[in-house]
Amino acid sequence: MTTTTASARPGERTVGKSSPGAARGPRRRTGRIRRIGLPYLLLLPALVLELLVHLVPMVIGIVMSFKELTQFYIRDWSIAPWTGVDNYRISVDFDAPVGEALLHSFLVTCGFTVLSVGLCWFVGTAAAICMQDTFRGRGLLRALFLVPYALPVYAAVITWAFMFQHDNGLVNHVLHDQLGLTDKPSFWLIGDNSFVALLVVSVWKGWPFAFLIVMAGLQNIPKDLYEAAALDGAGVWQQIRRITLPSLRPVNQVLILVLFLWTFNDFNTPYVLFGKAAPAAADLISIHIYQSSFVTWNFGTGSAMSVLLLLFLLVVTGVYLLLTSRGRRSTHA
Amino acid sequence: MRSIRAAAVGAVTLSLALAASACGGGSASGGGSNDSPKTLTYWASNQGASVEVDKKVLQPELDKFEKQTGIKVELEVVPWSDLLNRILTATTSGQGPDVLNIGNTWSASLQATGALLPWDEKNFDKIGGKDRFVGSALGSTGVHGQDPAAVPLYSMAYALYYNKKMFADAGVTQPPATWDELVEVGRKISKDGKWALGAEGSNLSNNIHQVFVLGKQHGADFFTADGKPDFTSDGAVAAVKQYVDLMAKDKIIAPGNAEYAQNQSLSDFAKDKTAMVLWQTASATFASMGMKEDEWGVAPAPVQSGEPGTGTNTNSMVAGINMAVFKNTDNIDGATEFVKFMTSDAEQKILNKAYGSIPPVKAAQSDPAFNSPATAVLRDTLATSATALPQVPDESQFETAVGTAVKELFADAAAGRPVTTESVKAALAKAQQQMPTK
Numbered sequence: 178m179t180t181t182t183a184s185a186r187p188g189e190r191t192v193g194k195s196s197p198g199a200a201r202g203p204r205r206r207t208g209r210i211r212r213i214g215l216p217y218l219l220l221l222p223a224l225v226l227e228l229l230v231h232l233v234p235m236v237i238g239i240v241m242s243f244k245e246l247t248q249f250y251i252r253d254w255s256i257a258p259w260t261g262v263d264n265y266r267i268s269v270d271f272d273a274p275v276g277e278a279l280l281h282s283f284l285v286t287c288g289f290t291v292l293s294v295g296l297c298w299f300v301g302t303a304a305a306i307c308m309q310d311t312f313r314g315r316g317l318l319r320a321l322f323l324v325p326y327a328l329p330v331y332a333a334v335i336t337w338a339f340m341f342q343h344d345n346g347l348v349n350h351v352l353h354d355q356l357g358l359t360d361k362p363s364f365w366l367i368g369d370n371s372f373v374a375l376l377v378v379s380v381w382k383g384w385p386f387a388f389l390i391v392m393a394g395l396q397n398i399p400k401d402l403y404e405a406a407a408l409d410g411a412g413v414w415q416q417i418r419r420i421t422l423p424s425l426r427p428v429n430q431v432l433i434l435v436l437f438l439w440t441f442n443d444f445n446t447p448y449v450l451f452g453k454a455a456p457a458a459a460d461l462i463s464i465h466i467y468q469s470s471f472v473t474w475n476f477g478t479g480s481a482m483s484v485l486l487l488l489f490l491l492v493v494t495g496v497y498l499l500l501t502s503r504g505r506r507s508t509h510a
Numbered sequence: 511m512r513s514i515r516a517a518a519v520g521a522v523t524l525s526l527a528l529a530a531s532a533c534g535g536g537s538a539s540g541g542g543s544n545d546s547p548k549t550l551t552y553w554a555s556n557q558g559a560s561v562e563v564d565k566k567v568l569q570p571e572l573d574k575f576e577k578q579t580g581i582k583v584e585l586e587v588v589p590w591s592d593l594l595n596r597i598l599t600a601t602t603s604g605q606g607p608d609v610l611n612i613g614n615t616w617s618a619s620l621q622a623t624g625a626l627l628p629w630d631e632k633n634f635d636k637i638g639g640k641d642r643f644v645g646s647a648l649g650s651t652g653v654h655g656q657d658p659a660a661v662p663l664y665s666m667a668y669a670l671y672y673n674k675k676m677f678a679d680a681g682v683t684q685p686p687a688t689w690d691e692l693v694e695v696g697r698k699i700s701k702d703g704k705w706a707l708g709a710e711g712s713n714l715s716n717n718i719h720q721v722f723v724l725g726k727q728h729g730a731d732f733f734t735a736d737g738k739p740d741f742t743s744d745g746a747v748a749a750v751k752q753y754v755d756l757m758a759k760d761k762i763i764a765p766g767n768a769e770y771a772q773n774q775s776l777s778d779f780a781k782d783k784t785a786m787v788l789w790q791t792a793s794a795t796f797a798s799m800g801m802k803e804d805e806w807g808v809a810p811a812p813v814q815s816g817e818p819g820t821g822t823n824t825n826s827m828v829a830g831i832n833m834a835v836f837k838n839t840d841n842i843d844g845a846t847e848f849v850k851f852m853t854s855d856a857e858q859k860i861l862n863k864a865y866g867s868i869p870p871v872k873a874a875q876s877d878p879a880f881n882s883p884a885t886a887v888l889r890d891t892l893a894t895s896a897t898a899l900p901q902v903p904d905e906s907q908f909e910t911a912v913g914t915a916v917k918e919l920f921a922d923a924a925a926g927r928p929v930t931t932e933s934v935k936a937a938l939a940k941a942q943q944q945m946p947t948k
Contacts (some may be wrong), residue, residue, distance in 0.1 A: 243900045247946060248622045248903060252604050274943035343924075344766040358692060367712060367921035452771060454714055454914040456921065471595060474619070474905045 264481035282465035301387025307353035326385035334449040341365035394428030542842035621659035623901035628657035635713035647870035650898035660832030662870035667891040668826035676785035685809035696762030708775025711920035714913025725750035726824035758923035812830035818895035911941035
């Protein structure tokens, strides 16, 4: 066994040693290949995991969306008959019941997402700005603000479900019995108010994340900017408008994108709040697709809906990133 | 260099191992074998007050089985909310238990997956023959004309449970036998924060059970003879409207019940807030809520007129739990032996006594424990006036679609919006359109 090659370290030149010139070329090439290949080799486990956890299920889901996958075939989904684009056609035929229900659910989700993300951002930002100055009890208050983010989602949402109950819930007790704001106790878990209930829980759950991110963003704004502005006579509101918000723009761009994706796909909140059959007013698309797939056992149609949702989110995210990066470029210019 | 090379080798090995493991599993093989004759896994449905209670009831019996046969049974009690999804996952992956409990209304839907062992004559002979079981219970084990996909284990039926104190306070001397009587009694009781009848308006399965029975009383079946959805027939519309009208028009169900789905109506009953509930085998639950046996009575569920019986005087669905064997079990003989054990006369008495249900095995029903006033009503209902839910592959979808329609109608009633024949028909038409067309 020769040890000639083993003595060469990565990046070490072996030229000029006593080895014959004919052997120098291939050896150098081997070393270069090894140098270039090693990082990829080390990345391989991560790539394989990514492949297994994300790509393979995604490809299977896309294949399923072209199949008639019902209870008759779930034991071996590969033998389910091909239906071409039928599942997609059914999903986007908005005059037929399946498509109409999907469109309704999509519109509900869009409205819900805009309101929830907007409110989360607003409340989170307002709280972070208020907490910028030091005062007695700030640490405690900051920790309290993060409690909804730290609680397990299931436990938190089920507690909300108890509070929203018509007969014994805390919400009606306060609004109706104590404050007299409503003529009679309202229904929050069924009917039209369910949208409000869902929004309240979603914002309660989501704003601490916005608070955390904005708070981190605020740390990067130099204090002297505010001091200079104050010397120039700028009030608090002007400082927020002219300094804080523009400085937070890169943070907000990421924050809003993340909140949008999380909220649009949120499954836990509506499922724990309403069960597998959400009221029409709060029929978010995640629950709708779950119901199409796992409750009515129409896995093919459910997969097609999932692919459509994925495409929608990809397009929205792509456009958003394009617009925000263009905005950033023009700002820098 | 050596450490880098070792890391690279490790990385590649790990990648290959992961890739290889991903290629494993796959779909279920058909047939079953006896490769693992000394063990069985059993998914039991949650029958008792909690999963822990079930373990306490079942484990001594499983130990008894192990002593008799040398086969160890690994028990997992699965909550109802998870059971169907767990079964579907097991069906898809082929990695399920050997033996499992299923809700009997799912029999035909799960039969269609082909994952369950068909109980042909040969298999039934291994557990003592089909004749040992009550006919109505056998009626909910799969599509008629096909070998059953499961064997009845516990049977239940709906009855009218009434709160004696609330009846006495309202001057009502006997439980209502017809719906008209129930509404009449209900109006006497429904005042001063008290309500006559409890409902679980957001529980899809419960909604289906009630409207199916009322549908039978109106001559409707929700499915045609060849298994196609028929939700908008006059009888089906009348049935749904009659049920929702108990809240919307008759005002004998509290509006708050529209959002009930976690058996809150039973809790109201135990707290003297609701005088009646239509329920299956509720005695154990009432006891767990602190009610004494003499505080409540039980009567057959109402009919439109006359006495309960088959046909249009059906007053209950055949409720219950079936026992099924996964086709690809590694211990087919042991699994069959276990089903034989669990459906033996002796075990049927022990288990059904523990759960307050009725044995679907004829010989076990003769035990005096099933002749108490409460259980006798359930037993007679099962024998004479209960009908199995439609045994069609789309039954599970039917529960969701129509159950949701009834839930939405209850929400309308609770909010004070009118519930008319047209609105009921529209809701049912929408439900029917959501059913699979293939």
